[in-house]
Amino acid sequence: TLAWMMALYANCSDPRDGEACRECDSCLNIIKAIQNGTDGRSVIEKPVSERGIDAIRALESQARYHCRDRYWWFIIDEVHNLTKPAFDAALRLWEKPPQQARFILCTTAPEALPRTVLSRSFIFNLEKIPADVTAKKLLWPICKREKFDIGKDTLLQIAEKVSGHPRDALNLLTQWIAASEGGVEPEDIPKLLSSLEASAPYEAILHYCKSIVHGKTNKALYVLNYMTRHEYFIDRVIEQMQQILYRWVHAEHLADVRYEDDMMEINPVVPKEPKAKRQCIIEMGQVLRLCLDAQDRIKQYRCNNRAVLEQLAIEITGITAAWDAR
Ligand SMILES: [Zn+2]
Incomplete structure (x- = not known):
């Protein structure tokens, strides 16, 4: 999500106060792609299933085309899973990238990346989101909007259980909202929370x-x-x-x-x-x-x-x- 937000901002033709305008041609195209879960006109995300050299070659040939927005953005999720030949090909590409191409490499295992990649990258270490922030900024506004009656303590409990993975908290909350009518009964909460625990390995x-x-x-x-x-x-x-x-x-x-x-x-x-x-x-x-x-x-x-x-x-x-x- 953050990678897409970076692309949105960097390609925006009229950014204001450090935010993308969300109205220009590029912004509208990227927002539509995010909503539809597809690639954008200038943002390509390589799914985790494409890890071989073919994926990198496809990306390379795409990057050579002229892009009508400011940059091409190529997002590679869980990049540490690329095969060895794919990495070698990718390194050559990253050493001399086409002028408009920008690459965002996401990984949960940076220690598994070749040193040559790390030394060529600008690295952002993402901190885990604290539970109280997840509860307050993410879960609570959704409950308010959906008029879903749930205690703030319960939201905090959910956020603590998922331990820094807000998407899991979001999934769980969405399921609860879909399955119940307007709220959860206090006596159901322990059972619902334990369903989350069961998913832990x-x-x-x-x-x-x-x-x-x-x-x-x-x-x-x-x-x-x-x-x-x-x-x-x-x-x-x-x-x-x-x-x-x-x-x-x-x-x-x-x-x-x-x-x-x-x-x-x-x-x-x-x-x-x-x-x-x-x-x-x-x-x-x-x-x-x-x-x-x-x-x-x-x-x-x-x-x-x-x-x-x-x-x-x-x-x-x-x-x-x-x-x-x-
Ligand atoms: Zn814009």
Whole structure:
């Protein structure tokens, strides 16, 4: 959406106070394309399904034509998924682009892009939108317009659940509005919110945690790759991981604490022999600290969750691989 907004502004023939006029020929064409979900006269978006060299070649030949608006805009979503030959062809194009061509490369995994691409790009790191802003600026105005009766607290809860993915919040709210008549009953709210929770990749998180606890680096990386490819939220993975670790440490120290759920399937083999047991608990502490560090890093570099989780998997399996061997 932001890429389209940039194209709208840059091609506008009469921008005012830093905003596109939304009335000129170019603006009207782009707005119509956005509404219809199609390419515009001068804005081409390459869908995630076109990742090969053919897509880049098509784009290149298009860029050589004269554009009747100021610039050609080529938007490539999830650009890190381009194939290697496509990247090579694209690099040649980006090194010497046709005069009117501008490229907007979007990615959720900047660390997967070749350095040569990054060094030629002007980089914007997009911050996650805080929950209160999503609730207030996005969800609340819609509810007001649709005369949909819902508490502000509930909107905040929705926004918190989607953790920085406003589109998911929007989808959920639209479903609620479509399915109910003018509002939700307070007693239905917990059920509706839990439907959102079910869509989180609980199974996948469980799998990731299991893999790293049992020292299986490759498996952990595989699951992570799977989760990011399906655009699951991986933000909660570390939280879950910490929860498991706290429970172990508790269970070791406080014999009467018992947890009954799937996460407890993941049990490290704690040796009985006192010295070995002490060593094991020290190592659990190390693992816990790695998790806390990783969480800090995620807060610091919001867009690099995947890189952090990959590194975490490698660090932790370095310790846990020995647990299974014991
Ligand atoms: Zn305009």
